[in-house]
Amino acid sequence: MGTHTTHTTHTTGTTHSTDAPHRTDSTARADRSRTVLIIGGRVETVRKARDLGLRVVNVQRPEEYRPEHAELVEAALLADYTDWSVLGPLVTAAHQVYGFAGVTTITEPGVEPVGLISDALGLRGNSHRCARLMRDKEAMRLHLSWRPDAVAAGPVTDREALSDFGERHGYPFIVKPVDAAASFGVRKVEGPEALDAVWRAITDLRGSTDHPFANYFPVDRFLMEEYLDGPEFSVESMSFDGRHVPLAVTEKTTLGTFVESGHAMPARLSPADEDAVLRCAAESLDALGLRHGPAHTEVKLTGRGPRLIESHSRPGGDRIMDLVDAAYGVDIESYVSGWAAGVLPALEGRPEPRAAAATRFLTAEPGRVSAVEGDADVRGQDGVLGVDVTVAVGDTIRPLEASWDRVGQVLVTGPDTDAAVALGEQLAGKISVITTPDGS
Template identity: 30%
Template sequence: MSAADTSAYGGFAGKRLALVESMLHAAFYDGIQAARAHGAEIWLLLQGEDWYTGGRPFREHPLSDVDRVLHVDTHDWRAIAAALSDGSGAPLVDGVMSFSDYHTEATARAAEHLGLPSQGLDAVRAANHKHLLRAALDGDPANLRWRLVTAESELEEALVHVGLPCIAKPPSEAISYGVRKCATAAEAAAAWHELSAVRKSLRGQPRPGHVLFEEYASGFEVSVESMTAGGSTHFFGATSKDLHRTTLLEEGHSFPLALDGDTWDEVRGCVERALKAIGYRQGPAHTEVMVTADGPRIVEVNPRLPAHMISTMVSDVCGTDPHLDAKLLALGGTPEPGLPGSGPAGGAAVHVLFPEEPGEFTAVSGVPEAEALGARVHLHAEPGDRVATRLDNSASVGFVYAHGADAAAALATVRAAAARIRIDTRKEGRR
């Protein structure tokens, strides 16, 4: 690590940072250790451990390697605040943050209660509850037609307003869980009945059964990676999004995506307006945008770092560490984010590995052949795990990653490498 890197993150020394839950995968675990290497003391707040371990001992999991683990009700901001304060209500930590979609709102509220740096409670709430984002973007050309349907009797009018085809989704979920494309009114009705019956989030939080219907935007989807600090937003760049041929799950990404100047200005502009519309104070954002023939449309704003090794691509290309930047902001510091070309430069890509069939993960083959092409293979599942039990982004079992002369070269490498890999599963009940 260079002296410049050490100086940029000197603000971690002697600070105590609380993390409320975590996203899965190594980039988030490595981010914790990077902050500790710069002198931060990390407290981890968990409601339970099985979400991460699948029943294995927590001491074997990378998340256990922190300075302190606190078991609290992480859905309750009061419990978070109580765990992080002394008897007089004074905070015991210098910052608190979360990268988990299901916990960013409670974390922001606890931070504001404790007088600690915050992304902004209203901003996080609007990002997490997608109908509130739509309402905040009212009148913006990058918004989509939408209706929040709270009863079946509202569905017909909603479809008249948004049109067909349309998208149906739970208004407060993550990892693409429950997202449905509906080509007909019958399909929309089926989506309503299915999704309105879901009364708990994937992490167990109560839900009222409302369903968000949105206009279907045709084009190509990108994500925009940014960091807001000091009242302004720094844009690292745009990330491509390749979808699986049958499941339509995110199968590949490359960074930075080479958009022409006018398109990039339009995309960046609509993201900046969206962040301002919800009052986003500070922190990372992973904003999904559909680029259509009529201009960009905001799909979602995520007030956190992205998954699927996208933050690793940003780090390799831009010469900064978004995980450290975000944590430094949560401690009241000021990061120095990089730009494409200011660091190692070039481009990077990741291919997401999915099994062909759900079941018990039994074996993986082709890894040496894939890595011989210049890629790195990262598996976050192992033999014996039950995999692909839901049709969302949790179905992945690993990533193939590469850095190249540019994003296109890196993407070609990971695609060729992924073609060498086979993930074997066994259906339950078969031996």
């Protein structure tokens, strides 16, 4: 059967669609029941949805739309999907044509649009209220403030608020942007002598556009939180009609800037501590109203027990999805679309590990890249899942202030977590990104 392609440009965005004419009514009904709306994300998300037999309508920013998308999607809505005044009319009109069975995303900027769409179209998904609570760190802390394990927090309104918080809750404490991500702008306030410098940093960062994701994460409001001491973990989970199924507990290592330097699973925890971390995550998801799909919940195991750092209604970044697939055989990215569209069943219980998996990140001194060495040799080593080097000769390396300032990662598997971590550290150490100071 032939196809036709139409391109329609509006002031609110661009629609590219590929549709087959003259379908029978039964075919059209079948198509409508198997069409998923994907907000943002990578090409692989679309490809995996297609592998499940789904038709895909993809909303992308125009600058992030790739030829590979066009080969896979039924239609593309090219627009700023964080602007509901643009997205709402586009999606509503597209729903009349395609009849979405579900809506989903794997990206942090996409979670609130997905909530708005779920509410507006009556699709299976988390509410916008839930999505907003899990995006707005201040709203989340306020919403959970009644819990016995609540973390003391408050907004940074002025310089005096910093001093007052330190007097009430002690030092050190944490200051971070309310709506940012990737550890950007997070600072540890060691004592009263640091308050002036922290206030200057907050003032400088407000309204800043000098970072790669300024369009997605505008820096405006800041939050203060009591400092949580102890090892950090994340719980990767899928939720099915309010039933939370843990997929993995991931242990983390971080740098002094709070930027994560590595992940590994299964986490090396005693059964009692693992149960405590899982319980903290599940209770937090219940309290935040999450009912469907993936979650990435960060927890610190303090001397007073587990405490929630943050939770996100999307899969973990840093290729944690790939680690879960390697260690547990669960493809979160497929489940994101498959559950939303109703073509994959709910998982009955937590999967058993079949291996261990780890990643270690690559960093480099600030400056201009003059050479990248060792990555080709590492790619051929046994146990390597992947090697990403995200810079090339001539690129400029920024100071390490957020996750996006790292320069790559090595992903590996092993028979146990000790072995996977050791291999990841060994192989990451074989890759060098050499820089020279700018201007030299």
